[in-house]
Amino acid sequence: MRAAALGLSMLAAAAAGAAHASTCPSATSETLAVRGSTLCLSLDDSAAARRELVHAWVERSAGIVADYYGRFPAALVVIELRTIDGGGVGGGRTTNDAGLIIHVNVGRDATAAALADDWVLVHEMVHLALPEVGRRHNWLAEGLAVYVEGVARAQSGNRAIADVWAEDRHSMPMGLPRAGEGGMDQTPGWGRTYWGGALFCLQAEVAIRRQTANRVGLQTALRAILKETGGYAFDRDIEDVFRIGDAATGTRVLQDLYAGAKNTAQIPDLDALFSELGVPKDPKTEAFDDRAPLAAIRIAITAAVDPAAAAELPDFDYPYPVKRFEFRSQRQALHMAYMDVAPKQEGGRTAVLLHGKNFCAATWLSTIDALTAAGYRVVAPDQIGFCKSTKPEHYQYSFQELARNTHALLSSLGLGRVTLIGHSTGGMLAVRYALMYPAQIERLVLVDPLGLEDWKAKGVPSISLDDWYARELQTSAQSIRDYERATYYAGHWSEDYEPWVQMLAQLNSGPGKELVAWNSAAIYDMIYTQPIVYELGNLSVPTVLMIGDKDTTAIGKDFSPPAVRALLGHYPELGKSAARRIPHARLIEFPDFGHAPQIQDPVAFHKALLQALKGIAH
Numbered sequence: 001m002r003a004a005a006l007g008l009s010m011l012a013a014a015a016a017g018a019a020h021a022s023t024c025p026s027a028t029s030e031t032l033a034v035r036g037s038t039l040c041l042s043l044d045d046s047a048a049a050r051r052e053l054v055h056a057w058v059e060r061s062a063g064i065v066a067d068y069y070g071r072f073p074a075a076l077v078v079i080e081l082r083t084i085d086g087g088g089v090g091g092g093r094t095t096n097d098a099g100l101i102i103h104v105n106v107g108r109d110a111t112a113a114a115l116a117d118d119w120v121l122v123h124e125m126v127h128l129a130l131p132e133v134g135r136r137h138n139w140l141a142e143g144l145a146v147y148v149e150g151v152a153r154a155q156s157g158n159r160a161i162a163d164v165w166a167e168d169r170h171s172m173p174m175g176l177p178r179a180g181e182g183g184m185d186q187t188p189g190w191g192r193t194y195w196g197g198a199l200f201c202l203q204a205e206v207a208i209r210r211q212t213a214n215r216v217g218l219q220t221a222l223r224a225i226l227k228e229t230g231g232y233a234f235d236r237d238i239e240d241v242f243r244i245g246d247a248a249t250g251t252r253v254l255q256d257l258y259a260g261a262k263n264t265a266q267i268p269d270l271d272a273l274f275s276e277l278g279v280p281k282d283p284k285t286e287a288f289d290d291r292a293p294l295a296a297i298r299i300a301i302t303a304a305v306d307p308a309a310a311a312e313l314p315d316f317d318y319p320y321p322v323k324r325f326e327f328r329s330q331r332q333a334l335h336m337a338y339m340d341v342a343p344k345q346e347g348g349r350t351a352v353l354l355h356g357k358n359f360c361a362a363t364w365l366s367t368i369d370a371l372t373a374a375g376y377r378v379v380a381p382d383q384i385g386f387c388k389s390t391k392p393e394h395y396q397y398s399f400q401e402l403a404r405n406t407h408a409l410l411s412s413l414g415l416g417r418v419t420l421i422g423h424s425t426g427g428m429l430a431v432r433y434a435l436m437y438p439a440q441i442e443r444l445v446l447v448d449p450l451g452l453e454d455w456k457a458k459g460v461p462s463i464s465l466d467d468w469y470a471r472e473l474q475t476s477a478q479s480i481r482d483y484e485r486a487t488y489y490a491g492h493w494s495e496d497y498e499p500w501v502q503m504l505a506q507l508n509s510g511p512g513k514e515l516v517a518w519n520s521a522a523i524y525d526m527i528y529t530q531p532i533v534y535e536l537g538n539l540s541v542p543t544v545l546m547i548g549d550k551d552t553t554a555i556g557k558d559f560s561p562p563a564v565r566a567l568l569g570h571y572p573e574l575g576k577s578a579a580r581r582i583p584h585a586r587l588i589e590f591p592d593f594g595h596a597p598q599i600q601d602p603v604a605f606h607k608a609l610l611q612a613l614k615g616i617a618h
């Protein structure tokens, strides 16, 4: 259940507004990080075994809700757990009058199995995703919590699909108005609030899917509502909420359903609805009817999340429209996502931006803006294995193969000669590209490129793909943030950097995380085994090296012996020696910048970049 607003939600709004509000109130005993959100646990029984059980339960519940909404629905929430007698999970309550707090009673004898099957905490966490709409509309908050709990758990495999539909079929009649009752806003009783609200959600789901040829459903509307309103810490008018949801699905379903049901008792034919969906009277003992007219809609609602789609950063928006280049490589169909941004003034040139290992095309945001303002058309792809592009189950990664893919993309766009700008691992790829296709490169810019030294030759031990994979699975928002602060931004941190942490955290902890980690492992192996340093002398194109002297990046540094570690990642020297080897090179050093100067100080970096590009003969 959810407590109605007391008008104090602005206090909580301040906490939830920050992208990663991370300070728990001092009364809470522990902090869990889930998908970049902070869950503050307050436990009145802190025995070690109990804590372990509770952690698994909270993380499982939070993961299910985060998968459904594309992110966990609050930046910070306190979870107050009170021990009661018995073996199950007791009642739950979510409040927003002194920050977001979920209160749940847990039985002293609750087992791991009981907690793994619990619905209460998922229900309460779903409450976090809807803004405060007022007591009169409590049926919407409870209806969503009831409806989404079943669907989200089914999608993640935590609850049997038949069980979810069986409960809906059995319980939704309790949501129908009885004789003399009015509309949803006028009948605050239990049945109408919980199951009437859930029925409203199911009707909306089916109507949205019917109107969009089953392309999108209620989930799309709810994600948009969370994203635009910020969730339970904020107040919103219910009409506003429905307008936002409808805009996301391109329908008027929520507004129309609400207009019909708010003041008027509606009695839909539930038997007809379930039979059209192919839901039998007792789904636990009878088969679903897959030939029923709306069977495809029923199947789509509770279908398991597709890990391949989830591994393509579906919930992170890029600053410009994202297009897809479809092609075949290594006996499989692949797609590369890319942005193709028109110049803001006519300049007649094109720049192609190649992102680094922990980056995406989107992280070039300020570079795209600087270059388009200077008259460049800018093409920024996500390489295979990265960000919004395909994560194949298996792929023989090489810089040559990635260069070929990129060349095919540029050819499909009909581009002639381009300015190629590569950052970090993208710098290694840019060198490979320039070696393979020199005629296409007008100028080459390498921003803190990797591969200016051969780590394996310097003593970095080889680790197996399986070891890389195991390491990648450990990645969390916090580990990303710590690494980036130290390596990319020379020890500094700014809220401007946080979206790029969230972007990676979505990839690394979402439902596609195994696929992401496996591709990431293969890419690390490629970076480690395929040096470009020996071929720098073969570059024939005018080249600018832009180096942050505080950069210390080196693959495998953290698992190398101290004597080896001391030899690695000295960018001031690496930059100078690379500039000597490359025949037509110019070196620009930034004494105070780390590995990502274009993000750390966009103004200074882009001023230097544009000046350097002007200065190169071509």
Ligand SMILES: [Zn+2]
Binding pocket: 001, 002, 123, 124, 127, 141, 142, 145
């Ligand atoms: Zn509730």
